[in-house]
Amino acid sequence: MSAIRAHLASLPDVTPRPEPGSLSPGAAGGEGWGEGEALRSTIRMPCGLRKRRPPAALPRPLHSPARLPGMTDRAGTRRAANRRGGSMDTDGTTPPGVDGLAGAGSGPREAMPRARWFSLMRTWDLPPCEEAWRALVSAYGQKHRHYHTGTHVDACPRRLDACVEALDRPREVELALWFHDAVYDPLSSKNEQKSARWVQDFLARHGAPEEAIARVVELIMVTRHEAPTCTNDQSFLVDIDLSILGARPAVYDFFEQAIRREYRHVPAVLYRAGRARRLEQFLARPRIYANRPFRLRERQARANLARAVAQLRS
Structure with a gap:
């Protein structure tokens, strides 16, 4: 040694x-x-291994909703919605989805759950029709969709549950809700027409009554929101589809950001002018919602719309 x-x-x-x-x-x-x-x-x-310095913060993606013209930056809402599956359409009373912020502590939930679809098929005396369900899930999952997604469709039947006793033909309203945005191309003015044709072909193949098929087609066509409704079921379906307008302000802002992303190909100046005109059409109505419990959203809807128009016009 x-x-x-x-x-x-x-x-x-x-x-x-x-x-x-x-x-x-x-x-x-x-x-x-x-x-x-x-x-x-x-x-x-x-x-x-070498000591490494902490990485610099990553830049926010250019397509982030916070960078869209005329939209309020609600970073906290965006992060919360992303944690819950990107949901947006309610004031915290429904499970996650583009249309509904989950309640605190709830986990992820399947959008457009097949169990609900199978249950609906039973009310029509049809087999499960899983292939049709898969086709709808695929359609609503297209990458260009940011609001008109499966989670929006998932939220609509749950809105229906709150007023089902007031409907004349609940199964027809629910089926129309499943299909009403099945075809969605922001560049097209025939989305509702094509969606209605899809459900028409689906029901006809399974031998549904022609009268029922016609009513479901009409239910889908009223979601263009261009003409007054003619039946009780139509008025409820429109209220359900427009329920997002009366959401909490932060949730509504998130909805507006999602719509802008769907129209990101449109120049900002043109989008702001066109979107403002569309929202002003709703404000010009004597009443946005026709039925209870949706009337409780009227005041909030008008406040949301007025604020959004002011931002778009500024």
């Missing part, structure tokens, strides 16, 4: 030394790196 110690003592000092003048003015004590810091920067950590 003494021979080994003597050999080690005779070895030259190979400790790395900084070049003269390489230390900062504060190396001897004060600001800047001292000699110990300069040396530690050259020493490899165990297992070949």
Whole structure:
């Protein structure tokens, strides 16, 4: 051992030394790196790892809703909605989805649950029709959709549950809700027409009565929101579809951001003018909602619309 110690003592000092003048003015004590810091920067950590500085914060994506013209930045709402599955259409009373913020502590929920679809098929005396359900899920999952998604459709039947006793033909209203945005192309003016044709073909293949098919088609067509409703079921379906207008302000703002993303191909100036005109049409109505319990949303809906129009016109 003494021979080994003597050999080690005779070895030259190979400790790395900084070049003269390489230390900062504060190396001897004060600001800047001292000699110990300069040396530690050259020493490899165990297992070949080096110390790493924390990564810089990633830039916000350019397509983030917060960067859209005329839209309020609601970062907190956006993060909360993302944690809950991107939901937006309620004031916290429904499960997650583009149309509904989940209650605190709730976990992710399947949008357009097949169990609900199978139950609806039973009311029509039809087999499960799982292939049709899968086709709808695929359609509502298209990448260009940000509001008109499966979670919006999922929220609509749950709105229906709150007023089902007041409907004349609940199964027809619910089926119309499942199909009403099945075809959605922001560049097209025939989305409702094509969606109605889809459900018409579906029901006809399964031998549904022609009168029922005609009523479902009419229910889908009223979601164009361009003409007054003619039946009790139509008025309830329209109230359900427009329920987002009466959501809490932060939720409504998130909805507006999602709509802008669906029309991101439209120049900002044109979008703002067109969107403002559309919202003003709703404000010009004597009444936005025709039925209880949706009438409770009237005041909030008008406040949301007026605020959105002011932002778009500014």
